[in-house]
Amino acid sequence: MTLIGDAYWLPVIFVSLMGLALLLYAVLDGYDLGVGILLPGDQESQRDMMIASIGPFWDANETWLVLGVGLLLIAFPRAHSLILFHLYLPVTLMLVGLILRGVAFDFRAKVPPHDKNLWDWTFKGGSLLATLSQGYMIGMFVVGFERSWAAFGFALLSAVCVTAGYCFIGGAWLVMKTDGELQMRAARWTRLSGWLTALGIAAVTGVNLIGNTGIFSKWFAMPVLLVIPLLGGLAFIAVEIYLRRFPVAGDAGCWVPFVGCLVIFIASFFALGYSFFPYIVPGQMDVWQAASASESLWFILVGTLIVLPAIVLYTIFSYRIFWGKTRELTYY
């Protein structure tokens, strides 16, 4: 059966929008989850400053997950059901993690001082639980929810890799947004988690190329696309060179690691997307099989095209208000 007209391209548009939302989620909530995992046990003032750096943003960042999964639900309800059926337990654990860290953020600032440490640990633990579950889910998704020891092993590798990636971008965020001793520490964290991320990505790519010949031939049929991993690699090298020479006089280029991370995230995301398109559940269901009725997709598409630019604009506006190095967080 060949699909023509909007039945063909509406699902393609929606899978791209969903991809965009999830990419923005990975980057934006990525840095604040990373900051949560990196919270040090020894210095309360540094914890305060780290949390202050993400304070105005984390809420909106997390909303991208709701939009990404929301678009999956709206546009591809059958895939949504299938994916969440297979991922029931990791989804539950991720939600518990997100709940814990989301509320810890607010409770820590309002409870009596002796309870604050407890909420800080909750924040750290919740962040870690959320990233590990997300990485595990990506791993299980990639192997098509196969139930074997090899698949579980791969998913665990992915869990570690994604967590390292979040720490990487979280550290880079701190290098950009803080100064003094904390910034020095953040630079060390970023470098370490950068190496872990690179190793993780290399391992995941290797396993995928060996284990799935379809993906291998897909990439080498279009060699020009190899520029994507190349860009990611170059970004990693740039971050590594910068951090090796850190601190730089006058704090020049404190944004380099963050932008580098951004490039790596985008490259990894495109690589993943290209490898699996048009499948929305690898090997089982493509975007056309999973799609909703065209009437519904049109209705939501019109709104999306109007509202999404507005969201982007006021998000930029909010980042501009809190531009520059983080100052102490006060409610007034």
Next chain:
Amino acid sequence: MLDTFLLSRIQFAANISFHILFPTINIALCWFLLFFRVQYNRTGDEVWMRCYRFWVKIFALSFALGVVSGITMSFQFGTNWPGYMETVGNVAGPLLGYEVLTAFFLEATFLGIMLFGINRVSPRMHTLATLLVAIGTGLSAFWILALNSWMHTPAGFEMRDGVAFPLSWWNIIFNPSMPYRLTHMLLASGLTTAFLIAGISAYRLLRGDHKPAPRLALKTGIFAAAVLIPLQILMGDLHGLNTLKHQPAKIAAMEAVWETHSGAPFTVFAIPDETARRNLFAIEIPKAGSFILTHDWNGEVKGLNDFRGEHPPVKPVFYSFRIMVGMGMLMLLVAWGSSWRLWRRGELPRLGLKILVAMSFSGWIATLAGWYVTEIGRQPYLVNGVLKASAAVTSVAPANVGFSLTLYLSLYTVLLVAYIRTLFVMARKSVLVDRPEDLPTLQEKLNPITQTAHYRKNTGGVS
């Protein structure tokens, strides 16, 4: 061993009950904050800003709890009720999508500015941020209640091969029960927040807080409640008429009416017995039921026996309805009594303050009870007349659902305790913090009585 269906139901009920507590506060609290902010802009009196600062923290905390429990909700559709989206996803999906697009981002982004941006943006921008967050919470309520109401009174669609397809988005969104349910919920939110503000402020006064801010907040809360409660009773009545028209089985369960008859009595209290299909120990007011429901002493009320096998469980709906109405009456009494006293004497006695503290969370009880009436009242259907709940449930193993349910229940218990405790901790903290609030406010400076008091204090009481 409990089955997946029952466990999923308990889990969804627990999730949604926990979740609704926080939006119920926040939908209205943000408008109260806007009121404080605008009053400050208008009068320049610091006391309004102190009210803002205290309540914006509670807003932030409630917002965080609302967001995280809301994310959990959105995942539940896929994890536990896949049949829901597969059957009516073409209708439900876009409504949920619009909620995320028009409301969630707006709230979350401008909340950051509202909370932490006060020294970074102009007062006008900060006021605008507060307004946008308030609009965001309102839009969120609009979309989710449109969807919820559609599940009660579905319209504007057709079924093709067992899947719902949209015909008219206008009819889907503005389905017959939507305007009533939305207004009823918005008023419920206003009342819940009004009583919370009054209760926490009363607590501060009882703890010896002599600053003007809690007194002002107390007044704001009580007067708002006094205005809103009669509106809510009127709205509840209209909503009831609407339900009678579209969901007679729900009304029959609310009133525990078994046989259809004209001039039905109003049952003040009874123990409905579903196996014998009659009421035990019933205390009834003759013909009042027909009058309340149809506004006619001899109006016909359909009985449960007309809907055998298709009506909701009677007991929970019947009792929840009575709890809601009872709480509403209590709110009316307290709000009007306190207003009258405030009006005449300018302040409340300690007993009055204690009653208000006890009523701090009365809105939660009434709102939850109301939602139980409407949601349990829709059973056995998930979408009235279209999809039964039992047809939508997942095939995930019961052990997995049991595991997640246990996690959620323990988490929610801890969080609820922590939340309530924190509200009172914050109130106590604000009693002790004297620094900026020690300064006389503009209100006091301009008030001849307090001016003399200051003068006396400053001259050692000799004048």
